[in-house]
Amino acid sequence: MRRWLAVAGAVVLALAALVVVGRHERSRHAASENRKIAEIRRLVGPLDSPSLDAFRLLPQFSCLLYKRRDNRFALELCVDAQGRVVEAIDRRGRTPRIASLREDPSHATVRVERAEVDRLLRKLGALS
Amino acid sequence: MPRRRPRAGPFVALGAFVTLALVSSAWSARTGWTERRSGALLLLAVAGSALAAATAARPEAVRRILEALVAAAAIVALLGLYLLWVSHEQAVQSASVQYPARYRGIGQNPNTVPLLLALAVPLTLWLWTEARARSRKALVAGALLLFDGSIVASGSRGALIAALAGAIVWVVTLRRPWRLRLALLAAAATVFAADVAITQIPKPLSPAAVHGASGPHRVVKDAELVVPLEDELGRPGKGAPPIRRTLFGTSGRARAWDGALHQIARRPVAGFGFGTEQFAFVDRYYGFDSSVPENSYLGVALQLGVVGLAALLILLGALAAVAVRALRTLTGRALAAAQACASVVVAGVVLGLTQSYLTSPGNLASSTFWIAALCLPALAAENV
Structure with missing residues (x-):
């Protein structure tokens, strides 16, 4: 009986430790992605920049794309319905640098005015 | 008569896995999804365990379960043929530049139903040897032909390989002279080679057939029409020929698996939460077309x-250990059923290398795999 109790106790402890580790990983991952998203957001500057060149409409978010030199899609910010920037892409290099919290948008901390995004989408002809 | 109970090892391991899935809602990226999916997994585990408990040391009862699995697969395959008759467009995925036309039957995509049929192939081989009446043998042979034909028409290479793996295990574990087993292995290899050859007959569309006349150059504002997010990585340069599916190509899976490994490294110990595979994995890979990495092991790690x-x-591993024990100690019909179940397990494990399905309770093949696998500890039951 004692042996079984000890085993049960060890299992509960192990699961509790795993919960702590899992939550720590979740926070750390979210913080890292938010940092990268914020960096790309800074590179974009004002949303209504003259370099705004294209859009993307997907069910889970809408994206604004900004031109740099010859690259029409150099910088991209993807914003969900709540105004959270859930994905940002920097395509200025050979390989796109992607920061994303698509899987966990509730932990995205970089925000923009959704109404402003919609206005710019309309300006680009995305929303009729 | 002594009471018998199924070997405990696999059930302890199954309980641990299901517990992990349930507890992962505490750190999940999508708590609601994790709760629902882990709940469904729990139901599947309970159902499979209950069947195993009810059929402990009762090979005839296990036989009925395996027959039911084959019958279910046959119904799915026949429904596919019915859909083909009623609506060709629904039953067949049109050809593209990358893929030839592929049969999908009632499946969501051409790989869906072949997952189930690949697991049903070794069970059908077992049923054929168990059948005594000629009419029954003919019926089972017809089912085998239906399964093989459906897999070939779908072009699913993973399912073909898994079915072959299951058939090989079944043949190797037969208690027959080695010459006969060698001949059967040769026959299985021949059928496999013929199947592969047939899958190469339909061709993808030529790029010239797809590109219409080019009009005046227009600046397209919708980036999704120019560089879709799901085709961003590995995109060929301008003027390069499009990727076409080849016999030994991975259909973009190698890149997707590499991407999945990088994503796993972001939350390596505990993952993103059970049931979040299609959220944690994002398809950004040119030539790859799926919302999951199409590898059950990477999927679980995610x-x-x-x-x-x-x-x-x-x-x-616990299932494999029980399978080996069963194959060594059982005789007669119990041994034959154990051979069939072990073949399904091997086919399923191989299939997991190219398809994300093993821990998806709603998937057609997942329940077939686990029910057959949990019959093994039932067949190898020990005295209480």
Whole structure:
């Protein structure tokens, strides 16, 4: 009986430790992605920049794309319905640098005015 | 008469895996999804365990279960043919520049139903040897032909390989003279080679047939029409020929698996939470067309980290140990049923290398795999 109790106790402890580790990983991952998203957001500057060149409409978010030199899609910010920037892409290099919290948008901390995004989408002809 | 109970090892391992799935809602990226999916997994585990408990040391009862699995697969395959008759467009995925036309039957995509049929192939081989009446043998042979034909028409290479793996295990474990087993292995290899050759007959569309006349150059504002997010990585340069599916190509899976490994490394120990595979994995890979990495082991590592992957491998190992014990100690019809179940397990494990399905309770093949796998500890039951 004692042996079984000890085993049960060890299992509960192990699961509790795993919960702590899992939550720590979740926070750390979210913080890292938010940092990268914020960096790309800074590179974009004002949303209504003259370099705004294209859009993307997907069910889970809408994206604004900004031109740099010859690259029409150099910088991209993807914003969900709540105004959270859930994905940002920097395509200025050979390989796109992607920061994303698509899987966990509730932990995205970089925000923009959704109404402003919609206005710019309309300006680009995305929303009729 | 002594009471018998199924071997405990696999059930302890299964309980540990299901517990991990349930507890992962505490750190999940999508708590609601994790709760629902882990709940469904729990139901599947309970159902499979209950069947095993009810059929402990009762090979005839296990036989009925396996027959039912084959019958279910046959119904799915026949429904596919019916859909082909009623609506060709629904039953067949049109050809593209990358893929030839592929049969999908009632499946969501051409790989869906072949998952189930690949697991049904070794069970059908077993049923054929068990059948005594000629009419029954003919019926089972017809089912085998239906399964093989459906897999070939779908062009699913993973399912073909898995079916072959299951057939090989079944043949190798037969208690027959080695010459006969060698001949059967040669026959299986020949059928496999013929199947592969047939899958190469339909061709993808030529790029010239797809590109219409080019009009005046227009600046397209919708980036999704120019560089879709799901085709961003590995995109060929301008003027390069499009990727076409080849016999030994991975259909973009190699890049997708590399991407999945990088994503796993972001939350390596505990993962993103059970049931979040299609959220944690994002298809950005040119030539790859799926919302999941199409590898059950990477899928589990994404969901439950290395801890979850280890738990799954321990579970499969426990099943393998019970299978080996059963094959060594059982005789007669119990042995024949154990051979069939072991073949399904091997086919399923191989299939997991190219398809994300093993821990998806709603998937057609997942329940077939686990029900057949949990019959093994039932067949190898020990005295209480």
